[in-house]
Structures are given as C-alpha cells and as structure tokens.
Amino acid sequence: GQQLNQSPQSMFIQEGEDVSMNCTSSSIFNTWLWYKQDPGEGPVLLIALYKAGELTSNGRLTAQFGITRKDSFLNISASIPSDVGIYFCAGQPNTGNQFYFGTGTSLTVIP
Amino acid sequence: GAVVSQHPSRVICKSGTSVKIECRSLDFQATTMFWYRQFPKQSLMLMATSNEGSKATYEQGVEKDKFLINHASLTLSTLTVTSAHPEDSSFYICSASRRGFYEQYFGPGTRLTVT
Numbered sequence: 001g002q003q004l005n006q007s008p009q010s011m012f013i014q015e016g017e018d019v020s021m022n023c024t025s026s027s028i029f030n031t032w033l034w035y036k037q038d039p040g041e042g043p044v045l046l047i048a049l050y051k052a053g054e055l056t057s058n059g060r061l062t063a064q065f066g067i068t069r070k071d072s073f074l075n076i077s078a079s080i081p082s083d084v085g086i087y088f089c090a091g092q093p094n095t096g097n098q099f100y101f102g103t104g105t106s107l108t109v110i111p
Numbered sequence: 112g113a114v115v116s117q118h119p120s121r122v123i124c125k126s127g128t129s130v131k132i133e134c135r136s137l138d139f140q141a142t143t144m145f146w147y148r149q150f151p152k153q154s155l156m157l158m159a160t161s162n163e164g165s166k167a168t169y170e171q172g173v174e175k176d177k178f179l180i181n182h183a184s185l186t187l188s189t190l191t192v193t194s195a196h197p198e199d200s201s202f203y204i205c206s207a208s209r210r211g212f213y214e215q216y217f218g219p220g221t222r223l224t225v226t
Contacts, residue, residue, distance in 0.1 A: 003154070031213045042115075042204050042217035043155070050213070088154065092213060096168075097143055099215060101155040 004091055004102035012108045019076040021105040023089030031092040032072040033099060034063050036085045043088060047074070079109045114138050115207050117218035124195055124225055132190045132221045134205030140185035141207035145215060146178070149202040161188050195225040 004025045013019060023032070031050055035043035047058050049065035049072060056063055062075045072089055089102040114137040124130050134144055143162050147155040159180050161167040167180035179191040188207075192199055202222055206215040 033214065035217075040202075040220070040222070042117075042206075042219045045214055045216060048214050090215075096160070097208070097213070098145060098157055098160045100157060101147075103154050 004089055004100060006087075006089060006102035006105050008105060009103070010106040010108070012110065013079055015079060015081060015109050015111050017079055019079055019083070019107060020073065021075075021087060021107075022071060022073045023091070023102045024071045025091055026070070027091075027093055028069040029091035029093055030069075031099075032063070032065050033090040033092075034061075034072070034074050035088045035090060037088060037104075038085050046087075076107075079107075081109050081111055083107060084109050113214075113216040115141075115205065115216050115218040117205055117221050119221060120219060121222045122224070124223070126196055126225055127194055129191055129193045130195055130223060132192075132203055132205075132223075134188045134190070134207070134218050136186045136207045136216075139207075139209050141188070142185065142210040143208050144182055144188035145206045145208075146180060146188075146190050147204045147206070149204060149220075151202075155204060158190075192223065195223070197225045199223065200225045 006023045034046045037043040047063040052069050053067045054065040060077045064073045087105045090099040092099050116135045118133045146158045149155050158173045159167040159169045161182040169175045182188040204220040206217045208215045
C-alpha cells in the first residue's frame, strides 16, 4: 500500500507553543483525514478535508488540504499537556474507498 | 455517535492456533470496515477493506488465507488469524465508515500475542 511521509517525526515543545506538522505524498489524494492516537488505543478523528485548498478548524486545531492535492498540514495553537500523542494523517486516493496512513508525528508537550 | 468496539482487547494464544477478533459499529451501520495492523512505534498498515455482504479486498502482501475477514452484517466484521505464529503478534485495529461518508471511525484495537 501507499505510505505518506509526515514531518517532523517527533516534536518536543513547551506548553503554550504552537505546533505545525505536515504530510506529503507522491500521489494525488481526494480526501485527507487527521487523527490522534494515544498509546494502546485506536486513533481518534480530529479533522476531515474534502477539497484542495480547504482550511478547516476544530477548536485549537486547524488543518489545510494542499492545493496540489499531494499534501496536508495540521496546526495546533497554544498547546496543552493533553495534546501529547501521535498524530497521523490519512489520505484517500482516486481509486477505492480505503485510506493510507502517514508515518506519524509524535508530540511531547513539556509543562 | 460513531462508536466502534473491538473484542477482545487483548489475547494471548499459542503458536499454531487460530484467533478471532470482532469489530462492531455500535450506533451506526458500517457499510465498509477496514482492518489495520500496527507494530510498536509504527504507522497503521492497511490489511484489507471489507464491504458488507461481499468478499474483502486485501492489500498487496497480505495473505487472505491467513487473515480471514468476514463482514456478514452492517454492524459486525471479524478478522480470524489462522495458524498464528509469533511474527503475527501485533496491534490489530478496525475502522468503520458509513455509506456516503469518507470518515473512518476506529475501534480501540486488539493486542495479539502469539507465544
């Protein structure tokens, strides 16, 4: 299956700082989803993006669907300790209804 | 809404035995369910896509005779790991989506350990 590259691989930030991470692919995707996963649990859906250029917010989270349709970005503003976890992007290609996941960004927030 | 459960949450089995994992959508009808596998500190790898009432579509490199998937109803899909070996030990996660919607909602995962 396809795999999407996420960067950075890990981040260590102070509480209150803003966070940016991105996801890139060599293929075009029709839909992007962003998830957060805590250890030993299933991923939880944060934001869904459906068209190129779309910018969507969910509380302190903002995500964008890149205009090339090959990338997506997630920003977290004013980070708090409970933001700790691994963030995954997931992209849906032109064919089929499956999603492929990014390599993940591990976020650590230092109080 | 959009709650997905998995059972069991943890299972330990002996090499050579088979293990069945259930995935249920509790408050919606899941026309499509997906099965993923995740190794420690790694991403989710899609194993197969399962549409209700039809055979699952497996990703390249996933043995369909080893990982049997059944999606007999709109709220239940099962993954059976047949003749399990230690290298099958992993975290297996299912997700479900509704007809006409792209979003996938994940179960809490099942930790399989084969001894």
